[in-house]
Amino acid sequence: MSFTIHGLPVSQGIAIGHAHLVSRALLEVNHYHVAERHVADEVRRLDDAVAAVRDELGALKLTAASSHAHGEVGAFVDLQLIMLADPLLVDAARTLIQERRCNAEWAMVQQMEHLVAQFEQIEDSYLRERKADVVQVVERVVKSLIGHPGHLPPKRRDGLGTIIVAHDLSPADTIGFRDHNIAGFLTDIGGPTSHTAIVARTLAIPAVVGLHRIRELVEENELIIIDGTLGIVIVDPDEAIVEEYRLRRSELELKRSRLKLLRDTPSSTLDGRAIALLANIEGPGDVTHIRAANADGVGLYRTEFLFMGREDLPGEDEQFEAYRTVLKALAGRPVTIRTFDVGADKMLSMPNQREEPNPALGLRAIRFSLAEPQMFRTQLRALLRASAYGQLRIMIPMVSHVQELDQALTMIALARDELLAERHRIADRVEIGAMIEVPAAALAIGMFKKRVSFLSLGTNDLIQYTLAIDRTDDAVVHLYDPLHPAVLKLISGTIQAGTRLGMSVSVCGEMAGDPNYTRLLLGMGLREFSMHPTNVLEIKQQLLHADYSELAPRVQRILRMEEPARLREAVMRLAN
Structure with missing residues (x-):
């Protein structure tokens, strides 16, 4: 039917x-007893299955890298590899086999259920949902044990x-x-x-x-x-x-x-206003996508994906090579590299990591960097060394207090002095910028004057924090509204204030890559859009048919609307 x-x-x-x-029925396994003389063989069977899954995940990671798949994919695979090495999972299952003389499948599922029950007690929604990763990796091991590769x-x-x-x-x-x-x-x-x-x-x-x-x-x-x-x-x-x-x-x-025909067309409006279309990337593998779309540069390089899902954190040389590769490949085009934004939904595997009651509002982004000065210093040194190979811009994420920015700028200056004393080559000028992701920063743009030269609006988090919802929770995802009047006022106010103070302003959240919002943002005065490379040509098409001088007054009228339904209808008319 x-x-x-x-x-x-x-x-x-x-x-x-x-x-x-x-x-998911594979996890409904039979339970049977193993003769004492076969217990060692059963443990060996479990170890062989875990080794097979480890090899399988390693191969998948290589596949993801060779296909230039999203940087998070490698991190998620690494997370499952770490879980395989966690004594609370596999070692505990071995102990169950030995003590209760049970089959390996049942032991793995029993330990999985124990860990899932612990995850379900965690208040934070993101960490609570990590139970899915435990289930998925156990399912892989069970498939290997019963000879069902799926x-x-x-x-x-x-x-x-x-x-x-x-x-x-x-x-x-x-x-x-x-x-x-x-x-x-x-x-x-x-x-x-x-x-x-x-x-x-x-x-x-x-x-x-x-x-x-x-x-x-x-x-x-x-x-x-x-x-x-x-x-x-x-x-x-x-x-x-x-x-x-x-x-x-x-x-x-x-x-x-047809969109591919626009690849080499300069990005400008009907009335001659030049617009920069930049790309959001996670690593050197994304350079091919930038070239395919002929983007004007990188508006957001998310460096945290170099750090996530691994037991050993990347050293200075490894980071330097990753940053230099992108800068050299895009010689002459700006590359904005964000210092690592970890915490909240992007956790690192670190010893003695504190458990936070609400990671989204806790030690994340620049707060984390300043709390881990050695890690931050290593990244800053790598970034400054790479600056000799292209047009580098360093962006500080989630700034809410001027003290955070001052401390970051001091550390950048110290790293520069160290490198010059060691006779490293560094660019004469590296622009420093701040990411506007919390309402406090959007409402006090003046505090950034004379400290940074550019601003970037991270609309994903700005919307989340303005509306007080967790954007990863499907129970409240319907409340995540880019067109909420308060959100639009913060975005427009940031663009106008930054421009008035002589700072370039970009938008690098999901709104920048959504054609429904292109003319709205343009009418607010935005001149730099940063998005996933696959969205660049569609946004360019929107801009080529837009007239800023005609849009600006219409957008100002929209911003004065208080009724959500009327506002949404006006934005949709603007887009069509």
Whole structure:
């Protein structure tokens, strides 16, 4: 029976294919006793399975790197590798086998359930959801133990791809699908920043998440249509609907082909206002995407992905090579490198790491850097050494107090003096900027005057902190609203104040890469947009057909609106 269900659209495009259900039933394992003389063999069987999974994850990490997949993918794989080495998981399962003479599968699942129960007691929503990583890595070990690698169905003769339907997907699973004929992803849980969403956008695979019971509602091999732009899922559609969506998909593919013709067209408005279109990246592997879109430079290099999911933190030389590679590859174009923004949803594996009741409001970003001066000094030295190879701009994240900025500037000056004394080559001038992510900073731009030369609006966190919601929690994700009147006033006020004080201002959050908001931001006076490289050409198309002199007064009228429905309607009219 045909039906339609709505979820959260997290990766654009249209997919038509047959369902393949990724089952969690593998964790419902049998429990049996092992003869005492076979206990050592059972422990050895567990160790062999863990070694096989470790090799599998290592191969997936290499696959992710070779395909220039999103930087977070490697970090998530590393996290599962760390879990495999955690004595609370595998060592405890070995002890269960030895003490209770049970089979390895049952021991792993018992220890998993014990750890999941501990995670569920944690108040912070992000850390609580890390229980999913424990479940996913145990599922891999159980698959290896019972000889069930979870192969995907073979390529179909009808030309249609496979739609993966699951309760949730790990990034390792998702990357593993890359070489198969995968058309799209559907999951019960998740939001715009979930694992599935991140990897689906990177691989340009349509995806809808937060469907709650899709895994129960769909049958294996059932025909499905995904509209990853509107968040619509149609199960068992009739032939007329399939043909309609085939036509829509062809139109989208034609549109993408046409966008490529804009690659070398200068980015400017109809009235001649030049606009910089910059890229957000996670590492050197993203340089190919920057070149494909011919972006004007890098507006945000997220360095924390060099640090995440590893037991040994990167040293000065490793960081220097990563930064230098990007600067050399983009010689002559600005590269804005953000100092590591860890904490909240991006945790490091460090000894004696304190447990925070609310990491999003705790020791994160510049606060973390100043609390770990040796780590910060190492990164600053690497950055300044790399400055000799291109146009480097250093950006300090989540500044809320002027003291934080002053301390950071002092450490930059000290690192510069050290390197010059050691006869290292450093650029004569390196611009320093601040990231505006909290309302306190947006409302007091004057304190940045004479301290920094540029500002960058991180709209993802600015919206989260302004509206007091956790943007990773699908229970409140519907309240995450870029068009809330308070949010728009903060964004517009920052752009206007920064420009008035002689500082360049960019937007590097999700709003910058959304064509629905391009003209709104332009009308506020924005001249630098920074986004995922795959969005650059679509935003350029919007700008080429926009007239700033006509938009500015219309946007000012929108900013005076207090009624959300009226405001939203006006913004949509502006975009179309």
